[in-house]
Amino acid sequence: MSQLLRCVPRVLGSAVAGLRAAAPSLPLLQPASRPCARPFGLLSVRAGSVQLPGLLKPRGPCACGCGCSGLHTEGDKAFVDFLSDEIKEEKKIQKYKSLPKMSGGWELEVNGTEAKLVRKVAGEKITVTFNINNSIPPAFGGEEEEPSQGQKAEEQEPELTSTPNFVVEVTKDGSSKALVLDCHYPEDEIGQEDDQSDIFSIKEVSFQATGESDWKDTNYTLNTDSLDWGLYDHLMDFLADRGVDNTFADELVELSTALEHQEYISFLEDLKGFVKSQ
Numbered sequence: 001m002s003q004l005l006r007c008v009p010r011v012l013g014s015a016v017a018g019l020r021a022a023a024p025s026l027p028l029l030q031p032a033s034r035p036c037a038r039p040f041g042l043l044s045v046r047a048g049s050v051q052l053p054g055l056l057k058p059r060g061p062c063a064c065g066c067g068c069s070g071l072h073t074e075g076d077k078a079f080v081d082f083l084s085d086e087i088k089e090e091k092k093i094q095k096y097k098s099l100p101k102m103s104g105g106w107e108l109e110v111n112g113t114e115a116k117l118v119r120k121v122a123g124e125k126i127t128v129t130f131n132i133n134n135s136i137p138p139a140f141g142g143e144e145e146e147p148s149q150g151q152k153a154e155e156q157e158p159e160l161t162s163t164p165n166f167v168v169e170v171t172k173d174g175s176s177k178a179l180v181l182d183c184h185y186p187e188d189e190i191g192q193e194d195d196q197s198d199i200f201s202i203k204e205v206s207f208q209a210t211g212e213s214d215w216k217d218t219n220y221t222l223n224t225d226s227l228d229w230g231l232y233d234h235l236m237d238f239l240a241d242r243g244v245d246n247t248f249a250d251e252l253v254e255l256s257t258a259l260e261h262q263e264y265i266s267f268l269e270d271l272k273g274f275v276k277s278q
Contacts, residue, residue: 076275076276080275080276083268083271083272086268087265087269090261090264090265090268091265094261094262094265095258095261096261096262099255099258099259099262100251100254100258102248102251102252102255103251104243104247104248105119105243106118106119107119108255110259113131113132113259113263114129114130114131114132115129115130115131115255115256115259116128116129117129117252119242119243121242121243123172124170124171124172124173124242125170125171126168126169126170126242126243126244127169127171128166128167128168128169128252129167130165130166130167131164131165132162132164132256132259132260132263135162135163135164135165135256136160136161136163137161137187160257160260160261161253161257162253162259162260163185163253165182165183165184166183166184166252167180167181167182167183168180168181168244169181169208170242171210175210176209176210177207177208177210178207178208178209178210179205180205180206180215181202181204181205181235182202182204182205183200183201183202183203184200184201184203185200185201185249186200186201198246198249199246199249200246201224202224202232202236202239203224204221204224205221205224205235206219206221206222207219207220
């Protein structure tokens with residue numbers, strides 16, 4: 001038995017030697033080629049599907065159901081519906097479809113929220129500039145009154161009025177200086193119908209160089225809080241002689257209110273278009 005086992009390796013060895021001799025041209029250690037188990041194309045798709053879901057897929061419709069592929073939510077849809085109703089209501093109560101004109105020969109120039117009124121009289125040029133931004137004063141009073149019987153809540157809402165600060169610039173032909181008066185509407189005078197009192201007041205007075213767009217803070221500025229009343233009255237008369245009086249101030253409020261409401265509606269329309277854009 002042992003002799004038989006000893007002969008087995010020899011028999012196998014001679015058989016292998018015979019095979020080598022029969023095929024000498026075959027490389028002895030050349031590994032057999034095999035396909036890659038994880039092709040790069042498949043790897044990239046799998047990696048993309050795991051790490052960045054949906055990157056290689058077409059975008060589906062938005063959440064609001066409008067059918068577009070933009071970022072729209074149910075909140076956006078509700079926002080657009082609200083803005084549509086708000087625009088309709090604001091246009092319904094809009095007092096002026098076009099800006100009212102000022103009496104006294106004033107020429108109006110509007111640039112966005114800024115308006116400029118120009119008037120020339122006997123060698124002088126009077127320019128009034130104002131901006132409607134932040135021109136509506138906050139609501140007065142504390143507790144809101146409840147609507148009376150038979151009266152709707154909407155009927156008791158106060159009408160919003162724009163009372164902007166305005167700057168009066170007076171220049172004379174051939175002069176290198178302009179007299180600048182910074183004016184405003186005092187809150188305690190708003191809505192007053194007393195013909196004896198002025199509905200606007202002067203806050204500051206200064207001289208500025210003509211032809212310069214930016215006024216210098218280094219020029220002396222007179223604050224009227226500590227001004228002699230006689231000098232203040234003369235300054236008010238100076239403005240009234242040039243068309244800046246109570247009538248002008250009333251018409252300026254009407255103009256500013258119309259412009260502010262017009263810009264507010266335009267803002268709502270722009271906001272609606274921005275939220276709704278696809």
